[in-house]
Amino acid sequence: MKGGYVWLACFAAFPLVGAPLLKHPAFRRFGFACRAVLAGGVGMVIVSWTMTVFAVAGVRWGPSLLLVSVAVALTLRLALRSSSPSPLRGEGRGEGLSEPRSSPSPLRGEGRGEGSPATNLAALAITAVAILSAFAATLATRSTSLDLLLFWGPKAQQFAAARTIDAAFLSAPHLEYMHVYYPPLVTNVFAFGAMIVGRFPWGAATLTFPFLLASTAVGLAGVLAADARRPAALSTTALVVSALSLLGIHASVAGNAEPFLLFYETIALALLLTPVGRSSPGQLLAGLFLCGAAASKVEGLPFLAATVLLFFVVEPAARRAVVSTLARLIGPTVLSLGTWFAFGASHELFYGYRSYGRFFDVHWENFSNVLSGLGSALWNAGYGLPFLVPLLVLLATRGKTRRALLPLGVAVALAGFFTFTYLHGAADPKVWIGWSAARIFSPLTVLLALAARTPETDDVAGEPEG
Numbered sequence: 001m002k003g004g005y006v007w008l009a010c011f012a013a014f015p016l017v018g019a020p021l022l023k024h025p026a027f028r029r030f031g032f033a034c035r036a037v038l039a040g041g042v043g044m045v046i047v048s049w050t051m052t053v054f055a056v057a058g059v060r061w062g063p064s065l066l067l068v069s070v071a072v073a074l075t076l077r078l079a080l081r082s083s084s085p086s087p088l089r090g091e092g093r094g095e096g097l098s099e100p101r102s103s104p105s106p107l108r109g110e111g112r113g114e115g116s117p118a119t120n121l122a123a124l125a126i127t128a129v130a131i132l133s134a135f136a137a138t139l140a141t142r143s144t145s146l147d148l149l150l151f152w153g154p155k156a157q158q159f160a161a162a163r164t165i166d167a168a169f170l171s172a173p174h175l176e177y178m179h180v181y182y183p184p185l186v187t188n189v190f191a192f193g194a195m196i197v198g199r200f201p202w203g204a205a206t207l208t209f210p211f212l213l214a215s216t217a218v219g220l221a222g223v224l225a226a227d228a229r230r231p232a233a234l235s236t237t238a239l240v241v242s243a244l245s246l247l248g249i250h251a252s253v254a255g256n257a258e259p260f261l262l263f264y265e266t267i268a269l270a271l272l273l274t275p276v277g278r279s280s281p282g283q284l285l286a287g288l289f290l291c292g293a294a295a296s297k298v299e300g301l302p303f304l305a306a307t308v309l310l311f312f313v314v315e316p317a318a319r320r321a322v323v324s325t326l327a328r329l330i331g332p333t334v335l336s337l338g339t340w341f342a343f344g345a346s347h348e349l350f351y352g353y354r355s356y357g358r359f360f361d362v363h364w365e366n367f368s369n370v371l372s373g374l375g376s377a378l379w380n381a382g383y384g385l386p387f388l389v390p391l392l393v394l395l396a397t398r399g400k401t402r403r404a405l406l407p408l409g410v411a412v413a414l415a416g417f418f419t420f421t422y423l424h425g426a427a428d429p430k431v432w433i434g435w436s437a438a439r440i441f442s443p444l445t446v447l448l449a450l451a452a453r454t455p456e457t458d459d460v461a462g463e464p465e466g
Contacts, residue, residue: 003197004204008211010193014043017069020077021288026281034222037215038285041267044260045292046072048188049336055165056343061195062163080281116231123234127217130238130245135210137249144206148255151178156190157200167347181350184340185295186257202255209254212263217241219267224453227274236453239390240266243445247386251438257297258439264292265303266446269410272311273403273450278318283328291332295340298353299418299440304333306413307406314406356424363423370422373433374441381438390448397452404451411447 018039027035050069054061137143145152155178158169165188170180194200217237224233244262253259268289276282290307293300308329312318318325344350378384418440422429 004201007193007197007201015039018042020073029226030222037219048185051188052339060163123238126238130242134245138254143249143254145256155187159191160194183295206254209259212259223270239449243386246382250381260296264289287329294333306410310409373430377437386445394452407447407451
């Protein structure tokens, strides 16, 4: 198990890589712990992309990998140097990004209304119990994913041994089930630590579930606390983390890509819901987290498309700077996935994502089976509580702002897209839905919870910088 501890310790390298970008003054409002988590997310994106670039160039992974990754982070930081954070309209009381109203701790009720200590303590306790439950279920192998054993682990192990993305391994006909076209972030991150340890620690890999769940809690609370003036940040975080913990245990996501996907999607959307998302640095940071989602799983791409489109709908000021805003929000993903597809094409492995049939070849006769299959699958995931509780909280809360349309719209778009995808199977789709729907629909728990938040800032769109 010693190798597993070292492998997990290797995750500390990612915040160090992303630290230069998170030292920008616009992010000081998030507090140290939150910025460390955000830097870790950025670091994984940069290191994974650098590993892919090395693979395209035919260069073996080695110590220079980290040096190049840090250089990329410094380049991004220098690119933001000229865009000093100016006050944004709509933050309330003239507060600007350059002057955060406090130096918050990410797990404390913050702003001008900290709420009652009992309320905050209850939210913290719920969050802690949820994380510990995920940890206990992982140790008991209750939540271990078969996908770790089928393809995430084998690919990471082989890439670490070859010190590159092994095209010969991926091209073997009998390994087609490993989904060679899947985006590279999870396998690259797994392989990064395995190179250092000298082997891939299967047990330690499952602990990425509670580890990323805890990271999501710290990052989400810190980001929301920059906008909320009541214990809403802690309450929303408790709701999100407890729902994801219960769902993850029942859907067996430990060692899978879902914890990575949900970590990136949750933080990306939270950033765009707060005033920092209307600044150049904030949009670039959100774009890097959207890139992390798209580079973790195929499902991250429709999430990105829906999020960016609806961001322009709810933020009128963004429409006055379409090109620069798009560059910040989708530029990192275009570069990351473009490099990945270039690798696939150069080795004649893949030229895009595999589809489930022709777009208009829809089997509408399976519509009732799809709906009943979805109902059963979501009910079996903790009696549907990870979805029902956030929905009930959303219906019960008042004081929604216009930006609540962003998570709600994304939830509707994803639900429609995934349901439409299930209709492309000619056979009875219930088996397919049974083993995938709870994981595929898991972002909806986050989206509903974020839509229920009620920040006390003005709902006026600010002018994006740049």
